[in-house]
Amino acid sequence: MRELEGDHQGQGLRIAVVAARFNQFITGLLLEGVRNGLSTHGVREEDTVLLRVPGAFELPLVAKTLAGSGRYDAVVCLGAVIRGETTHYDLVSGQAASGITSASLETQVPVIFGVLTTENIDQAINRAGGKMGNIGYDAALSAIEMANLMRQVRDLEP
Secondary structure: OOOOOOOOOOOOOOEEEEEEOOOHHHHHHHHHHHHHHHHHOOOOHHHEEEEEEOOHHHHHHHHHHHHHOOOOOEEEEEEEEEOOOOOHHHHHHHHHHHHHHHHHHHHOOOEEEEEEEEOOHHHHHHHEEEOOEEHHHHHHHHHHHHHHHHHHHHHOOO
């Protein structure tokens, strides 16, 4: 049985990052994690592009447009949705997740979900470079791994 698996070799990959401005204190830390993850694994800065959107709800549209352009091997979406006193959290986090998933499935380009959905600010801080690590860094590695795996999938003989 032939087995395929992506790796974390980012040389030659083109990666787009879409970051929400809402909760910028957290998304800025996630972005630092992405930058660190991409550069540590060989993705050149000139092979990356950063686009900013108002909030997590707006991530899917830009992500799908980038993924469908044929210019990027993967797209990383960054955001932070922190539960408040209304149902806004449920609506935004659910639609962001659904839209990001759809963008990836419809374009067949990895669109990585780097959106924190937390109960409070402390949980967000812990996942944006605190004691739980940095989800942005993890999202960068997922983007590299999935881009490399999808290249192998496309090269499979029929």
